[in-house]
Amino acid sequence: MPHFTTSDGTEIYYVDQGAGQPIVFSHGWPLNSDAWAIELKVFADAGFRAIAHDRRGHGRSSRSYAGNDMTTYARDLSELVNHLDLREVVVVGHSTGGGEVVRYAAQFADGRVSKVVTVGAVPPIMLKSDSNPEGTPIEDLDGIRAAVLKDRSQFWFDLAEPFYGANRPGAQVSEGAKQDFWRQGMLVDLPAAYDCVKAYSETDQTEDLKAIDVPIFIAQGDDDQIVPIAAAAEKSIKLVTQGTLKVYPGAPHGIYGAYQDQLDKDILDFIKS
Template sequence: MPTITTTDGTEIFYKDWGTGQPVVFSHGWPLNGDAWDNQLKLVADNGLRGIAHDRRGHGRSTQTYVGNHMDTYADDLAALIEKLDLRDIILVGHSTGGGEVARYLGRHGSERVAKAVLLGAVPPIMLQSDTNPEGTPLEAFDGIRNGVLADRSQFYKDLSVAFYGANREGSNISDGTREAFWLWSMQVGVAAAYDCVKQFSESDFHDDLAKIDVPVLVVHGDDDQIVPIAAAALKTAEIVKDATLKVYEGAPHGIVGSSYEQRFNADLLAFAKS
């Protein structure tokens, strides 16, 4: 099982498929690198090298009690990139993974990076405040933390509904998709899952976004019930110097469904090849 070891002894699991220009994927909470399997195969089939890791505390990486912090997530990503000596990278981050990508670029710069993709990503900041009235109230994130501690199995089953828009009229999200979400979520250590809520909701990425000096594709569904577009992509696209915004009408948060996923796959490949 391929892993790298960080400076604090955490083992980070990763998948590495194909050859060519590397496309490095960062997953959302509370999932793992398996959520990117379709995209890993897509890029590998098209002459690129797809790499996806499990964030610390998630999936097959070390079940960490400490270090569950956005800065550490970015440093773990840097450790993976440096260990594999990746260059001319296309970074792709979904949800919390989008925050990880932004923080990586803010902390480590773009020397090894050619482009980035932020999909349904949490920057610039999710938490509602006087300066961010479009954000999500703290009570909602407290509810997530309570759900993780009280009955995480049922909580993750329930969360998959909004995540994939299964509560919308006409939704054809399969039971299998929701069960896969539950399975991946149950592999997260409780401590890491709990800590990560604060990281994806309260981390302020304004400074990170302002430092990004590579082209960025910003993609977001306008029916995202997890990371509302008004507080996220619409603001991110205004901050990043070289951003291209694509809004997917009616799309949920999770990357699934014939129209959403196929459109994203086409846009990802086009952006990678441009």
Template sequence: MSTIKVKDGTEIYYKDWGIGQPIVFHHGWPLSGDDWDTQMMFFLSQGYRVIAHDRRGHGRSGQSSQGNDMDTYVADIAELTTALDLKDAIHIGHSTGGGEAIRYVAKHGMGRVAKAVLISAVTPIMIKGESNPEGVPMPIFDEIRKGTGFSRSQYYHDFTTAFYGYNREGAKVSEGIKNNWWRQGMMGSVKAHYEGIKAFSESDFTEDLKRVEVPVLVLHGEDDQIVPFHQAPKAAKLLQNGTLISYPGFPHGMPTTEAETINRDILSFINS
């Protein structure tokens, strides 16, 4: 396996295929780089170098007892991109990975990043508070913590229904997609996933979004049941050079269920 050992000794697994301009994919909670299979294959066929890692505590990466927070996730990515000497890269993040991607670009991307894409992202901040009255109430995240920490296998099995919009009338349910989500989730550390809920729900990416100067494409499904759609216009407005595309009826997991549309729009953005 391809891994690097970051400064605290944790091994970070990654896939690195092809040559050409690099595209770095940041996966969502509690998944792995495998969640980008469709995008990896598509952009590889278009002549790009494609890289996807497993976040610490996820997939095949080390299950460290510490560092399950957004700043450490981003520091790990900075070490990986330095080790691979990635320049002129496009960073694409889904859900939690969207927050990870934009913070990486803001803090470490100077001279290394050409563009970024945020898909169904947790930016600018998810949790409800005085500065974010439309946010998701804390009891929802406490429920996710309870399910993840103490009945993870069944909870992850059930979580896929809303994630992919399979509870909507007329939805074509794929058991393979659901099983693959469960497989990826169960590969990781329950402790890392439990602590990662705070990372994706309470991290505030407002200043990161404001700081980024490169073009950023924001993609969000209007029927997202995991990260509410109202997040996307807020994020796009904070960006210096942001473009928003919204999709009526698309679910949170649209990079998988609507891969043809998402891949086409990302490719058009990269080529623009």
């Protein structure tokens, strides 16, 4: 299994498939690169070099007590891109991974990024405040931390329901998909899972979005129960200079089913445009 070691000694696992223009995928919390398994094949089959990594503390990467913050995540991504000497990179990030690729493109890309894609992403900031009344209350985020600390195994089972919209009438989400969410969640180191809540919810990325100087495709489902769309995609599109927003009616936070099929097609179209 391929790994590389970051400048602070953290081992990062990654998958590298296909050949052509590179596309690097960054996963959401509490998942890992397995969340992009379908995309890795779809995009490699379409003639791209498809790469996905396990964030530090997640999946098969090092258990990392330190560095569970958005800047370190973006720096890790930068070091992976530099390690592989990738150019004209398209970065794609879901949820927390969306924050990671936005910070990377804004602060660490050094001319290597050609396009950015975010899906259900946390920027500009998820936390509710007087200036961001559409956000998530700190009490809800504290509840997530408490649940992770108390019984993370049960919490991952419970979280899979709203993550994929399986709690909606008529939803068709397989038991296998929900159990795979649980499986990936159980691979997260507890400190990384706990600290990442602060990273994804309290990092203000307003200036990152303003600094992105390449085209960005911002995608989100309008039935996202995890990241409020009014605090996320609908605000992000107003901050970028070369943005395209697409809202998917009825789509949840998790990338699954018909939503996944259409999203992958739209990302391909965006990259080729």
